[in-house]
Structure formats: structure tokens, C-alpha cells
Amino acid sequence: xxxxxxGRGAVKRRIGTRLWLAGGWLTLLLLAAVFAPLVAPQDxxxxxxxxxxxxxxxxxxxxxxxxxGTDSLGRDVLSxxxxxxxxxxxxxxxxxxxxxxxxxxxxxxxxxxxxxVDLVISRLIDIWMAFPPVLFSILLIAVIGPGLHSIILAIxxxxxxxxxxxxxxxxxxxxxxxxxxxxxxxxxxxxGTMLREILPNVLPTIVVLLTLEMGIAVIVEAILSFVNLSxxxxxxxxxxxxxxxxxxVYQAWWVLVFPLxxxxxxxxxxxxxxxxxxxxxxxxxx
Amino acid sequence: xxxxxxxxxxxxxxxxxxxxxVIVFVVIRVVPGNPVAMMLPPxxxxxxxxxxxxxxxxxxxxxxxxxxxxxxxxxxxxxxSITTRQPVLDLVxxxxxxxxELSIMALVMAVAIGGTAALTGTRLRGTxxxxxxxVANGMALSVPDFLWGLALILLFGVLMPVFHISGRVTPSLExxxxxxxxxxxxxxxxxxxxxxxxxxxxxxxxxALAIPLAAIIGQLLKQSLKETMHLxxxxxxxxxxxxxxxxxxxxALPNAILPTLTLVGxxxxxxxxxxxIVERLFSYEGxxxxxxxxxxxxxxxxxxxxxxxxxxxxxxxxxxxxLLYTVLNPRLRHx
Amino acid sequence: MSFLxxxxxxxxxxxxxxxxxxxxxxxxxxxxxxxxxxxxxxGKSMIGKAVLGILPRAVEIAGGEIWxxxxxxxxxxxxxxxxxxxxxxALIPQDPLTALNPSRRIGPQITDRLVDILGWKRAxxxxxxxxxxxxxxxxxxxxxxxxxxxxxxxxxxxxxxIASAFAAEPKLIVAxxxxxxxxxxxxxxxxxxxxxxxxxxxxxxxxxxHDLGVVSKVCQSLSVLYAGRIxxxxxxxxxxxxxxxPYSAALLGATPKYTDPEGSLTPVPEAxxxxxRAEIAAYDEAHxx
Ligand SMILES: Nc1ncnc2c1ncn2[C@@H]1O[C@H](COP(=O)(O)OP(=O)(O)OP(=O)(O)O)[C@@H](O)[C@H]1O
Ligand SMILES: [Mg+2]
Numbered sequence: 001x002x003x004x005x006x007g008r009g010a011v012k013r014r015i016g017t018r019l020w021l022a023g024g025w026l027t028l029l030l031l032a033a034v035f036a037p038l039v040a041p042q043d044x045x046x047x048x049x050x051x052x053x054x055x056x057x058x059x060x061x062x063x064x065x066x067x068x069g070t071d072s073l074g075r076d077v078l079s080x081x082x083x084x085x086x087x088x089x090x091x092x093x094x095x096x097x098x099x100x101x102x103x104x105x106x107x108x109x110x111x112x113x114x115x116x117v118d119l120v121i122s123r124l125i126d127i128w129m130a131f132p133p134v135l136f137s138i139l140l141i142a143v144i145g146p147g148l149h150s151i152i153l154a155i156x157x158x159x160x161x162x163x164x165x166x167x168x169x170x171x172x173x174x175x176x177x178x179x180x181x182x183x184x185x186x187x188x189x190x191x192g193t194m195l196r197e198i199l200p201n202v203l204p205t206i207v208v209l210l211t212l213e214m215g216i217a218v219i220v221e222a223i224l225s226f227v228n229l230s231x232x233x234x235x236x237x238x239x240x241x242x243x244x245x246x247x248x249v250y251q252a253w254w255v256l257v258f259p260l261x262x263x264x265x266x267x268x269x270x271x272x273x274x275x276x277x278x279x280x281x282x283x284x285x286x
Numbered sequence: 287x288x289x290x291x292x293x294x295x296x297x298x299x300x301x302x303x304x305x306x307x308v309i310v311f312v313v314i315r316v317v318p319g320n321p322v323a324m325m326l327p328p329x330x331x332x333x334x335x336x337x338x339x340x341x342x343x344x345x346x347x348x349x350x351x352x353x354x355x356x357x358x359x360x361x362x363x364x365x366x367s368i369t370t371r372q373p374v375l376d377l378v379x380x381x382x383x384x385x386x387e388l389s390i391m392a393l394v395m396a397v398a399i400g401g402t403a404a405l406t407g408t409r410l411r412g413t414x415x416x417x418x419x420x421v422a423n424g425m426a427l428s429v430p431d432f433l434w435g436l437a438l439i440l441l442f443g444v445l446m447p448v449f450h451i452s453g454r455v456t457p458s459l460e461x462x463x464x465x466x467x468x469x470x471x472x473x474x475x476x477x478x479x480x481x482x483x484x485x486x487x488x489x490x491x492x493x494a495l496a497i498p499l500a501a502i503i504g505q506l507l508k509q510s511l512k513e514t515m516h517l518x519x520x521x522x523x524x525x526x527x528x529x530x531x532x533x534x535x536x537x538a539l540p541n542a543i544l545p546t547l548t549l550v551g552x553x554x555x556x557x558x559x560x561x562x563i564v565e566r567l568f569s570y571e572g573x574x575x576x577x578x579x580x581x582x583x584x585x586x587x588x589x590x591x592x593x594x595x596x597x598x599x600x601x602x603x604x605x606x607x608x609l610l611y612t613v614l615n616p617r618l619r620h621x
Numbered sequence: 622m623s624f625l626x627x628x629x630x631x632x633x634x635x636x637x638x639x640x641x642x643x644x645x646x647x648x649x650x651x652x653x654x655x656x657x658x659x660x661x662x663x664g665k666s667m668i669g670k671a672v673l674g675i676l677p678r679a680v681e682i683a684g685g686e687i688w689x690x691x692x693x694x695x696x697x698x699x700x701x702x703x704x705x706x707x708x709x710x711a712l713i714p715q716d717p718l719t720a721l722n723p724s725r726r727i728g729p730q731i732t733d734r735l736v737d738i739l740g741w742k743r744a745x746x747x748x749x750x751x752x753x754x755x756x757x758x759x760x761x762x763x764x765x766x767x768x769x770x771x772x773x774x775x776x777x778x779x780x781x782x783i784a785s786a787f788a789a790e791p792k793l794i795v796a797x798x799x800x801x802x803x804x805x806x807x808x809x810x811x812x813x814x815x816x817x818x819x820x821x822x823x824x825x826x827x828x829x830x831h832d833l834g835v836v837s838k839v840c841q842s843l844s845v846l847y848a849g850r851i852x853x854x855x856x857x858x859x860x861x862x863x864x865x866x867p868y869s870a871a872l873l874g875a876t877p878k879y880t881d882p883e884g885s886l887t888p889v890p891e892a893x894x895x896x897x898r899a900e901i902a903a904y905d906e907a908h909x910x
Contacts, residue, residue: 126298127305129552130597132559135577139589142581143316219430223563226432227578242436246567249444260436264429271428412678518720522782525673526734527707529700540724615724 019276042076080236095155103163111171204281215270365587374591383466385572392495400503426501435494551607623648630685659846711786717778721770728766753784
């Protein structure tokens with residue numbers, strides 16, 4: 001018993017630092033995105049054919065002002081990473097939230113109202129689960145055409161099942177509990193019960209899923225830009241930079257490395273935030 | 287009872303597959319612009335376009351096109367690729383082995399890595415090493431295959447170039463193969479030189495796909511192992527004189543595996559879905575890479591064929607996992 | 622020399638060093654049945670677990686010796702110790718529903734120790750298992766050997782566990798409340814079965830129970846435990862004639878007649894409990910420094 005509690009304390013502490021680190025990184029990223037014009041040392045779109053493939057500042061041949069080097073068109077990597085955060089975060093927040101609302105609503109209805117609503121939604125989930133998601137998103141973008149709105153739409157269309165599946169299961173579990181029955185006995189309607197009794201109880205789960213979804217949205221955006229289907233090719237996106245970096249990885253590794261590290265940290269931060277919140281909410285672990 | 291369940295399962299599977307077909311069909315026919323126009327050389331006449339459009343059946347209404355397509359499928363005809371003008375079925379089946387080999391290799395790696403992590407973590411429970419395994423698992427779990435792929439390209443393709451990071455086999459090699467299963471056939475023909483080359487190409491993409499799944503397996507299996515280790519039959523087996531390793535692998539593991547197994551089924555379909563982007567990343571000539579090309583080229587019949595094939599694979603995997611679960615669980619088998 | 626001899630055994634929790642067993646000594650000779658009685662949490666099971674080497678991770682041995690057949694187990698390296706215990710001793714667990722591995726057939730669960738640890742031939746081990754299953758009155762043993770635990774009733778499973786415990790002809794069996802998880806109707810049969818097997822095989826038995834009535838029927842000697850301390854040790858005959866410790870006397874008064882298990886319990890008087898607590902506190906004071 002006792003060494004268990006001990007270990008649990010250690011886990012808790014670790015979660016605490018992880019939450020702080022994750023939150024810190026995301027805040028930093030958010031600030032950089034909002035104040036990009038002030039923070040970025042260069043114009044992210046400015047090409048300079050005399051300054052192509054400059055290495056980062058600590059290497060020989062680096063140029064002042066281009067801290068993380070330049071790409072094959074002479075564009076500043078650091079500035080493009082900073083501006084890329086704008087698109088990434090917009091996609092994360094907007095696509096994540098819309099997906100969350102739609103998916104959770106469908107899951108809640110399926111799990112609590114049951115009957116034919118559940119039947120239809122469950123079948124839809126089954127069908128969605130039979131699609132390879134990356135291919136589906138690429139297909140959607142190809143159909144709706146590139147652009148910010150398309151990315152968001154594609155993410156919503158693909159990922160609503162992530163919420164629907166979990167929320168449906170939770171709502172079903174909650175619906176079977178006594179307090180729901182007593183609420184209905186007390187004269188509350190079905191929709192009322194759903195919104196007043198069930199929703200608050202599944203809300204923690206939804207918040208955790210939302211955090212995770214934001215990380216996923218960032219990745220989807222990167223994948224789409226990597227396949228060159230995101231937004232116009234000039235605009236700085238992490239995925240676009242990665243695609244270019246992948247192509248010239250032997251000549252200029254930094255074009256791949258810096259956006260990749262940024263993406264890594266961002267995805268990790270979102271998921272650690274989610275895990276941290278999960279442990280906070282989970283009464284068993286608390 | 288069993289048969290009833292099986293028939294019900296096949297029923298829902300059919301509904302799912304039809305649903306997938308309808309959705310792809312509708313989605314890709316909303317494509318603005320006529321794909322046929324793109325494939326004709328500049329200077330083609332209106333009449334040429336019309337003729338080709340009619341040839342691919344693109345002038346009919348969507349429901350009519352769907353019916354024609356379904357009729358074809360029932361006769362084993364998935365249409366003709368617009369870009370290559372070859373039968374879709376041939377193209378897709380030609381690429382399928384590459385993707386299957388990659389997925390299976392990734393699955394094997396994931397089970398090996400995740401299983402080892404879970405067993406080691408259980409063996410070392412209560413120590414710092416267990417904590418380290420947990421942290422590594424958490425990291426591996428949060429980062430998707432796409433990013434692992436890029437990281438591996440950097441590490442083992444550029445920094446320490448020990449593996450190939452592009453393609454499926456070195457192009458200059460003569461291939462004696464009659465099937466698409468290079469990995470298996472090279473073994474079968476005892477061509478270990480070819481086998482080594484193929485493995486060296488597959489290792490990195492397979493690892494990228496395997497890492498997140500390995501983490502899931504590691505986490506879940508370790509948790510259920512730890513729960514199982516407290517049970518009376520495990521303690522009883524200790525009194526018989528068995529050591530920790532035997533107790534973990536022979537008594538706890540068989541019971542701890544079941545909850546992991548169901549999850550691995552779903553996760554394996556995610557892994558297969560992940561081949562799309564990972565194949566792209568490593569220029570690996572599989573279905574996924576072909577799918578992205580098909581989308582970029584608006585090759586409607588090909589897209590459709592590939593998506594359906596993926597859906598068939600996914601549902602088949604789920605079916606197999608369900609059956610496996612029944613076979614492995616004595617309570618269900620006899621109940 | 623007794624077959625099992627526990628000397629000044631002290632167990633405590635690993636982290637806060639709270640003692641669970643305080644200086645416990647007991648002797649069990651070959652073929653003797655020794656009862657361990659005491660209220661819940663007194664540490665009865667801990668003694669059995671310490672002997673068999675299956676203490677929970679949170680518990681550590683702070684001192685003492687456990688001699689089994691002339692060897693101090695605590696002085697052996699872990700692997701040698703496991704092997705020795707596995708060859709000489711066995712456990713009849715409390716809950717037959719959880720003590721059989723659900724994913725393994727019955728047969729191998731009985732024969733595994735014989736084959737893997739003691740090096741028997743598989744055929745010999747199976748013949749032995751069949752014999753024993755017959756001895757514990759299982760119909761159609763050959764079929765049962767191929768079955769899975771969930772296909773059998775609780776009573777049958779406990780019979781199987783008994784057969785399994787006796788399989789290697791151990792010299793000592795620890796039976797930790799072997800009937801509490803069973804139906805009242807089955808309890809008596811199982812008890813009679815254990816007593817009969819013990820007598821036939823001449824096995825020493827460390828019998829953990831709450832029930833003094835059972836002790837009077839099955840055991841030759843007993844130890845009374847309270848809070849990890851042994852209050853009284855004597856033969857069953859002397860104990861039931863005249864218990865020497867007031868706590869035992871109170872317990873004896875509180876024990877319902879074996880024929881009337883539902884009979885009312887009179888609790889141990891407050892004064893005795895208070896005195897015991899004070900004694901324990903004084904002991905801890907003296908031993909913690
Ligand atoms: N796994 C464990 N970790 C820590 N302490 C434990 C553990 N198991 C038991 N204990 C403690 O050890 C003490 C003795 O427990 P033990 O199981 O020996 O009691 P018992 O006499 O067998 O009681 P019962 O009749 O209820 O089985 C109790 O105070 C209990 O709280
Ligand atoms: Mg006990």
C-alpha cells in the first residue's frame with residue numbers, strides 16, 4: 001500500500017511539471033504567432049537568391065539575422081517557422097473546437113437517447129472507421145480545393161468520430177446510473193436530463209479529447225501541406241517546410257529539422273496537456 | 287449462437303462497405319473540373335473530350351454511374367485507371383503486397399517492442415527503470431507515425447546513414463520475383479542478399495508505423511499484467527517454486543493479453559491507414575503512395591478502388607481479431 | 622527438531638516500518654496440525670505467506686528465522702529458496718474461484734510443479750494427478766483434467782486445489798481459511814476432506830482459521846494471535862480445557878458451538894482489549910528504541 005502511494009506522489013509531481021512545460025511551450029507559441037510581425041527577424045516570404053541554403057548561426061558560413069538558416073529560395077527558416085505557427089494554431093483551435101462540438105453532440109445523442117438515433121450514428125461511425133483517415137483527408141482537400149477553410153472542414157469531417165465514439169460510450173455508462181433515473185423521476189425531460197445531468201459528467205472527458213484533438217489537427221494540417229494540398233505554396237506552413245526539407249535533406253538538413261522539432265514539441269505539448277488534465281479529472285487517480 | 291453472431295457481423299460489414307463505396311463515389315464526383323480534359327493532350331477537340339467522358343461513364347448521373355460501377359465490381363471489374371489506362375484491380379492488387387508486407391512487419395515490430403516494454407516494466411516494477419519505460423511509452427504514444435518517420439529519416443538516413451530511406455528495393459538490383467511479396471519471396475528463394483536489401487528499405491518506415499502502436503501495446507499490456515500479478519493463481523504458482531519470469535510469462539501474460547488484443551485490432555487498422563503518409567514519406571511503392579498520386583491526378587476509378595480495398599482490409603482485420611478473441615478466450619469458446 | 626520452526630519472526634511495512642508480526646515463534650512437527658487463530662488483521666495469513674515466500678511487496682522481513690526441514694529459508698538465495706519451498710510445502714488457498722488460472726486447463730495446473738520443478742515425467746505426473754483427483758472425490762477425473770476452471774463449481778475447484786497441494790507429497794501444507802469462500806453446505810465436506818487427506822498422507826498442516834470450533838476438530842496444537850503477537854500457544858486439549866490468556870478465554874466464550882454456527886457472539890471485553898493494546902504499545906516502544 002505504502003510504496004504505492006509513494007509512487008503515486010512521484011507520478012503526480014511529474015505530471016505537474018509536464019503540465020507546466022506543455023502549457024509554457026504552447027503559450028510561447030501562441031505569443032510568437034500573435035506577434036509574428038514583431039518577433040520574426042525577416043519577412044517570411046522574402047526570397048534572396050544570394051542567400052540560399054545558409055546554415056544556422058553556429059555553423060560556418062552563417063549570415064547574421066538568419067539564425068536558423070535559409071531554404072533553397074533564400075527564405076529565413078526561423079521567420080517561416082514563426083509564421084507557420086499562425087496557421088497551425090488557428091487550425092488547432094478552430095478545427096479542434098468545431099470537431100469537438102459536432103462529435104460530442106452526436107455521441108451524446110447516440111449514447112443517451114439510444115434507439116434509432118444511436119443506430120444511425122453508430123453505423124456512420126462504423127463506416128468512418130473503415131476509411132483510412134489520411135487518405136480521406138487528402139481526398140477531401142482535393143475535392144474541396146486547398147485553403148484554410150478546406151483544411152478545417154476536412155478535419156471536422158474526418159475526426160468527429162473520435163469524439164462521438166468516446167462520448168457515446170461515456171453517455172451510455174452514465175445513463176445507466178441511478179442519478180439519471182432519479183432525475184427523470186423528478187420530472188426532467190430526456191433532453192433536459194441529457195444536458196443537465198449527463199453532459200456535465202462527460203465534460204471532463206470531452207475537454208481532454210479536445211486537447212488531444214488540437215494536437216492531431218496540427219498534424220493533419222502538416223500532412224496536408226506536406227502532400228502539398230494545404231494552402232498556397234508560398235505561405236509558410238510547417239508541413240510545407242518539412243516537405244521541402246525532406247527533398248533537400250542531404251543539402252540543407254536545417255530546413256527539415258527546425259519545423260520538425262517545432263511540430264514535435266507542439267504535438268507533444270498538446271498531448272501532455274491532455275494527459276495531465278486526464279489525471280487531474282480522473283477521480284481514481286486523484 | 288456463434289453462427290448467428292457471425293452472420294450478423296457479415297451483415298454489418300456489408301452495410302459498412304456499401305456505405306464506404308457510396309461516400310467515396312459521391313465525394314469524388316463532386317470534383318470540379320473534368321478529369322478527362324486533363325489527360326488529353328493540348329489541342330484536343332470537344333468531341334475528343336466527350337468521347338472519353340462517355341468511355342469512362344462520366345456523362346451519366348451519379349446514381350447511374352454507381353449502379354454501373356457496382357455491376358462491374360460484382361463481376362470483378364473495378365474500372366480502368368484514367369492515368370495509366372490499366373484495370374484498377376490489376377494496379378491495386380499489384381501494389382497491395384508491398385503495403386501488406388510493410389504493415390505486417392510494422393505490426394510484428396510493434397508487438398515485439400511493446401511486448402518487451404510491458405514485460406520488462408512488469409519485471410522491474412517499483413524501480414526507476416519502470417518509470418523510464420512509462421515516460422518513453424508516453425512520448426511514443428503522443429507523437430504520430432508521420433513525425434516518427436521524419437525523425438527516423440534524419441537519424442538513420444542522414445545523420446547515421448545505415449538504412450535506406452527511399453523506395454522498396456535498390457533500383458539497380460535484378461529481381462527474380464513472380465509475386466509482389468518481395469520480403470517473403472526473397473526468403474523463399476534463399477536470396478538473402480535481396481532480402482537484406484529489402485529489409486533495409488522497410489525497416490525505417492515500418493518502425494515509424496510501429497512506434498505509436500508499440501507504445502499502446504506497452505502501456506495497456508503492462509497495466510493488465512500488473513493487475514493480473516496480484517491475483518491468487520499467480521501467487522499460488524509462486525508457492526510451487528516458479529520464479530518471477532515464469533510467473534509473468536506463463537501465468538499472468540495469457541490472461542493479460544486479451545484486453546490488449548481487442549484494442550490492437552482497431553489500432554492495427556489505424557496503422558494500415560498510416561501507411562498512406564508513411565509510404566509517401568519514404569517513397570515506398572505501396573498502395574498509399576499510389577493513392578496520393580491518384581488523388582493528385584484525379585484518377586477517380588483508381589481512388590475508388592484503393593479506398594474500397596482499404597475498407598475491406600480494415601473490416602477484415604476487425605473480423606479476424608474478433609474471431610481470435612473468441613478462440614483465445616476459453617470462457618467464450620465454451621460458453 | 623520440528624519440521625517447521627519459525628523463530629522470532631518480525632515483519633513490517635517497507636515504508637513506514639509499522640510492524641505486522643512481532644517476534645512470532647512457532648513450531649510444527651512432522652504430521653502435526655497447527656491452528657492459527659485470531660481476529661481479522663491479526664497477521665495469521667502473514668505467517669503462512671512468510672513461510673511460503675509470498676509476502677506482498679510492501680512487507681519486509683525485519684528479523685527472525687524460518688527453518689523448514691532443518692534449513693533456514695531466509696538464509697538461502699531466492700531461487701534456491703523457491704525451489705526448496707516448492708518441493709516441501711504447498712498452499713491450499715482461500716478462494717478457489719480466483720486461485721486457478723482461467724486460461725489454463727486443470728490438468729497442467731496440477732502437474733506443472735511435478736514436471737517443471739521436481740523433474741517428474743509427464744506421464745507419471747498425469748497418473749498421479751488422476752489418482753489424487755479420485756482421492757478428492759472428483760468424478761471422471763480424466764475429463765476434468767481437460768476442462769477449464771470456469772466449467773467447474775466452487776466446491777470442485779477447491780477439491781482440485783487440495784489435490785494439487787498434495788500432488789508433490791509435500792511435508793507441510795498451509796491452508797489459509799480454505800473453506801470461508803464456500804457454501805456452508807460444502808464447507809464441512811471440504812474440511813473433512815482436508816483432515817482425511819492430511820491424516821492419510823501424514824502431512825503437517827498450518828491451518829489458518831477464525832473458527833475455534835474447527836480448530837477443536839482438526840488441530841492438535843494452536844497459536845492465538847493478536848495484532849501480530851502470539852498470546853498463547855498450547856495443545857488443543859489444554860487450550861479447550863483451560864485457556865491461559867484472558868483474551869483466549871474470552872474468544873472461547875465468544876465461539877459459537879460448531880453445531881450452531883449462527884449462535885450469537887459475545888464480544889471480547891473492552892478491558893482485555895485495552896490491556897492488550899497497552900502491552901503491544903509497550904513492546905513497540907521497547908523495540909523501536
Ligand atoms: N498487501 C498488503 N500490504 C500491506 N499490508 C498488508 C497487506 N496485506 C495485509 N496487510 C496488513 O497486514 C496485517 C495482517 O494481515 P493478515 O492478512 O495476515 O491478517 P489475517 O490475520 O490473515 O486476517 P484475515 O482473517 O482478515 O485474513 C493487517 O494489518 C493488514 O492490514
Ligand atoms: Mg488472512
